[in-house]
Amino acid sequence: MTNPEKKHLDPERAQARRDQVLNAAAICFARSGFHGASMAEISKAAGMSPGHIYNYFDGKDSIIAAFVERDVERIAEKLLRMGQQEDVVQAMLDNVESGVTENLDPKIWSIPLEISAEAARNPKIAALLQDADRRSRQHLRENLVKARLQRGIQTSDAELDGRVEAIIALFEGVSLRSLKHPDLDKKSLIAACHLALKPLLFDE
Amino acid sequence: MTNPEKKHLDPERAQARRDQVLNAAAICFARSGFHGASMAEISKAAGMSPGHIYNYFDGKDSIIAAFVERDVERIAEKLLRMGQQEDVVQAMLDNVESGVTENLDPKIWSIPLEISAEAARNPKIAALLQDADRRSRQHLRENLVKARLQRGIQTSDAELDGRVEAIIALFEGVSLRSLKHPDLDKKSLIAACHLALKPLLFDE
Missing domain, CATH: 1.10.10.60 (Homeodomain-like)
Incomplete structure (x- = not known):
């Protein structure tokens, strides 16, 4: 209309x-x-x-599109800020605490979860999510390239792809943890996410 | 009834x-x-x-309960099998490929995703999921204790909790990757999940 x-x-x-x-x-x-x-x-x-x-x-689809867009912008803003730091690896590690805290908050994940469930049966919504995801991946990928070059590491495209996927999986998975284990120990989860993220950022 | x-x-x-x-x-x-x-x-x-x-x-709630139970049993079976291996760390690393492959399959994640979305607004379904999750965590935790004792590492309860949460987050997050990036490079994702999982299993 x-x-x-x-x-x-x-x-x-x-x-x-x-x-x-x-x-x-x-x-x-x-x-x-x-x-x-x-x-x-x-x-x-x-x-x-x-x-x-x-x-x-x-209509409802364009409301969903606005939610998706809001989320992409929120993530892009964070990633761009990290990418501008002198030490991008450190900036991304420093962000784990706030990233995990944010992703545990139902205010952050409940609408995206609803949209994901809808996307699983609605190809139009799936296409929206996939386009948004492509843009978020791109931001994260640029940070990863910068972070690794700062450590003198050249990385193949395939390897970058895998690392980007695993980093997003970890952080998106955190949101589901909050649903399935609402009283989890946040501090220990943050420490464990540090452990997992480090080799994804800069170990060989 | x-x-x-x-x-x-x-x-x-x-x-x-x-x-x-x-x-x-x-x-x-x-x-x-x-x-x-x-x-x-x-x-x-x-x-x-x-x-x-x-x-x-x-009714529908008891159908959901049956789906949740099926999933718990599937996960428990895998974890118990890994826990019986001589080298549990190695068994869990060896399982990354099949675990990631399984979790990328919509047949595995579409119903759980639907149930999670429902749980976000239905406390009865949320309680079901949370009880199921508690049991799955327990199996994973037992494997982690075994794996680390085999490497001579004693671990505090809080640290175990955090590692369990992060491992589940990573694997559950993989399912969302399949929705948002259906043509992702599975091989690179598996390699990256290996990188992330290793320090969660046995590094200090």
Whole structure:
């Protein structure tokens, strides 16, 4: 659905309205799942008419796309910051604590988990996730190349790929740990993630 | 719902019928999600009447419980087998290839992913998953203790906990990689998982 009104909205106000819808959608998806949550439910939770919401989002799929985009930006920002440090290996190791802490937080993982489950049966959502993932991988890969060059290590493309995959697997897996073992010992997990990450970053 | 007929079923035939329902449910959950799939849809896919299905399962929650139990048994079997080897560290490293290959297979992760998403909003399902996870952790922990004692290493409880969490995170994270990057290079991922697992198993 295209809507000519979209073009005429004040950008800041439009962003605030979009955020209002996303926050409402997050609550509805958490409560009813992606399938169960209707645009009617989301508009009610947002305190906006369904017609009004369609000024900002074409439907549930485009709300999902906005969540995915938000997540890519959050990750890109962190990775770019680390990549700018003098010692990228150290910056990435220093980030383990905050990365694990963040990934254990249901506020961070519950919507992505819902989106992943939906992606497993919805090729359009899967394509969105896969495109987002490609961009996040690229950022992580650039950091890894920098980190290893700073240690004087040249790395083959295949090897870089494998390391990138394993690093993401570890951090994404942490989120599932929080669901399946909510009272896990965070401090020990952080220490163990350090152990696992180190050889992925710079051991031969 | 309790049903006196349950007690009188031939165990082998009952197991075959239960499997028939689980296979049908797997198809329905994959297609419609846990919320979307009704007992009516499942009974249709299984070619059984809803009343007949209730001889084997009290409802969708008990179907989920059976899936979770199946997964725990699959993991326990693998871990017990590794724990019986002479060199448990080596057995666990040797298992990386088959473990990663298995976890990349949608047949292995799609139902658990659906269940995890449901658990995030359904405390009863969350409790099921958490109990299953506790048992899997225990098996892995026993292997880790054995593996490290074979290398002459005593380990504190907290340290064991952290290592167990990180190992599970890595392997569970691999499944998400298959969703987000279906054409990843499996060989490089396996090599990287080796790198990450080694210090979790036996480095200081």
